[in-house]
Each structure stands twice: as structure tokens, then as C-alpha cells.
Amino acid sequence: MILVPAAVPRTAPAFQRLIDPEQRPAVRAGLTVEALPPGVRVEQLPYESVESVTVVLSGRLIAAGRILSPGEALHHRPGTSYRLTAVRGAPTAVLTVRPTPPRAVIPAQRSGSAPAPSWRQVEVGTVRLDPVGVCGPYADRAADAFLVVLSGASSFLGELGEVPLLPGDLVYVRAGERYGLRAGRRGPVTAVLGRVGTPGATLGPEWDSRPMRSGQADPQG
Template sequence: MIRRTVAAWNESARQRTAGVQWLVNRELVPEALGMLMVQELSGGARLPPHSLPGAESVTFLLSGKGDWLADGSAWQLTPGEGVFNPPGTRRAFETEKDRNAVLLVVYGGTNDPRNALPHAVNGGGCGCRISRTADHGKHSPLGEAGGFIDMGVHWLATSQTVGTRSVVVATSTFTPGGSHQLHRHPNADEFFLVLQGGGQHLTKDGPVRLNPGDLAYIPAGEWHGFQTDPGVTTRTVYGYLGAGSLAQAGYELLEEET
């Protein structure tokens, strides 16, 4: 497990210049099955149009407000919304004036996103907006997998919802008393970013504290879980790299010793 803290959550960081913070890339984690960054844009700033020929991505708005500049139109994004981009499609975003925006960008595929190509004209597609699909009932992916208490999930970008191949993004809410027992994904890495609340990231070697703005990155095959603080509701954004669904990532609960 690798723990990172997102600088945009740090009040002292408000004095710094907006920019990019890499949480996972192949220099930081050579064996990673994808890449992950947070980008903070100042009010009125624009992310220039660009495309990635060999990588798909999900852009998730953590805070602020702005417009995703689609072909001939603009999609307004508010926190908790985002866009999925298949390889080669146009990416462009403009923040609301006088208000910074913080984006979480999750990359899957073979292309390093730092090798982006300019995409100055419309055409070639611009991705699609992602929307929440609730996971509930015994026949849902997590319902069949089991191992959780008082945890709700909304899938945002999966192979079923928008056609991803190597990335999954979802949100989860742990109500007071909520937990997800130790489990692992043999075929995919996982990232887990606490947005609100807090609790204990569970490992076989003991718990690790996670506060708002803390991210846990879990390599494929590593046992992990989460326990929210007593009396606290914890909200997160999480996902998998190297798979397009929970089924592709694989899911195995740790059997309790008797």
C-alpha cells in the first residue's frame, strides 16, 4: 500500500501556484497498471485541447466548477461529475471565473499521458459524460461479492456504463459503522481517495490512518479494506487500473482463521 496526500486539501497549499500533482506514474510506481494525477486550475484558466492516442482517461471534478469543451458545445461539470475519454478523443476544460477547480484524472492504457498531442480543432470525438449507477441488491457486482457493511457504491466509469477497457472509477459512502473487510483484486491495482470523513485503511499488518485528501494506492493482489471512524460518514472516490470492471479486476475475500 502506498499512501499519498493530495496537496489541494492542504490549507497552506492555497498560497501556491495551481498545477499538477502526480500521485501515481511509472517513475513513482514502476509496476503500476495505470497513472493518476490531481490538477488544480485557477479561476478562468483553460486546459488546452489535447488528445492521447494510446490511453483512455476519466476526469473527475473534485471541487470548483467549469465547462468541459465538447465538439461545438460545453458540458458544465460540478463536483462528483466527470467525463470518460477513449484513446484519441478531444480533452479540454475551462474553469469558472474567480474560483479554482481541482480535477482527479485517472489514466489507463499504454500511452504516457505526459506525451499528449495538441487537438486544436473539433472532430475525432470528445468522450462522454459519466453518471452514477447505484450498486444495490444481492445480484449486483458487490452484492454477489460480499464482505461489506453499511457501504454504498455508485459506479461512474466501467466497461458496462461507458465502455472502459483498463480503468474503473466509482464513489463509495460508508455510513457510521460501515466497513469493507480484507479483500484483494488479483488483476488490477486500486486507488482509494478519502473526500470526507476518515477512518482506517486495513492491511494484514495493521491499520493505516486516512484523512480527507489522503489516497491509498493498492497494487494488484494486496489485501486491503476500510473501517470508517465511529459516528462518521466517509465519502470516497476509488477505482481500478488494469481492468474495466470489478469482474475483470477479480475479487477475493480473506477467509477468517478459525
């Protein structure tokens, strides 16, 4: 379990590496968070061999001709560039998830070449829990998992028991570790929950480049 307290910046501009594969070679993805000033545009360069996923944590973001709200994600195919624009009014915090497959399984590609059908490695969803509601605990041997608390006080359910979490906290767990979330008694909890599988694994439908809002997870898991 890797806990990053207060991972979501409240002021812009700001950038932070939350999970760095160079420092933690065993993780299956790199996670960064960035706070964009209102109205700013960001051009993201393509990554040839892996997808990248943009998740809105606060504020609103214009991408692929749509306005994304907190909890919504945009999946980018390998080799594609994209533009992000923060909506005016308040800073927008975005989480970027980029899988780090072993070098031996990274296919050789050139710009403009068609990516392999199994390019999807990341699944992202939004879970909403009523007071004292529970999601999990789960133990996925095929994927790493992460969660970011967007609102409400909660507790992480893991190998070390219950760990208190506040809005903005991030937790990353390796494949096989138990993870779950329990809402506090004073109010509901909203969190982003994600999984990062191995190359070639199918974690869900082909979302392509369309913004999506995953359905509510079953509070009883």
C-alpha cells in the same frame, strides 16, 4: 500500498504527480492532480493508445457540456482531445488517471482512427459510508485500485492493518493487495474508489464521454 498524504491541493494553480509509472514501473496507471483557478480553461491533448479519466475532487468543472461535481468522472477515448473549464467561485481540483499498458499490447493507431472496442481500462465510483461503516476489504487480482478521501476521517483497511486517513489522502494498491475503508465514529465519509484493469478487460458499462456518478457502494461490501 502507496500512501500519498494531503494529495489534493487547496490552492491554485498547483500540479503534482501522485503515482509516476517512470518511478514505479509495476503500477498500471499514472495519477496526477491539478488545482485549476476559478474560470480557467484547460485544453488536454489526445493520447493515441490509452484512455484518460478526469475525476473532480473539489469545486466544480465544466466538461462535455455538463457541470461535474466532486466524485463525478469523465472518461476520454484514446485519440480524443477535450476542454476543461473550472467553474468560477473557488479552485477546482481534478485527478487524472491514465493507464500504462505494456508496450507490447499498445495497438498502433493514427489520429482519427477508430479505437479498439476494449479501450476501457478504468472504473471509478463514489462510496459514501455512515459513521463506522465499512467498505471491503477487497482483494482484486485483475486490477490495481486507488481511493481518495473527499470528506470525513476514516481508516484504510490493508495488508498493514488499519491506517488513519484524512480528507485529501490518496492510497494506491497493486493487484492482489487487500484494500478497504472504514468510516470514523464522528461523521460520514465520502471517497472516490477506482480500479485499473489490464488491456482488453471489461470493468463496467461503456460510459463513453458522458459524465457519470457511480452508484453508492454497499457499505458492507
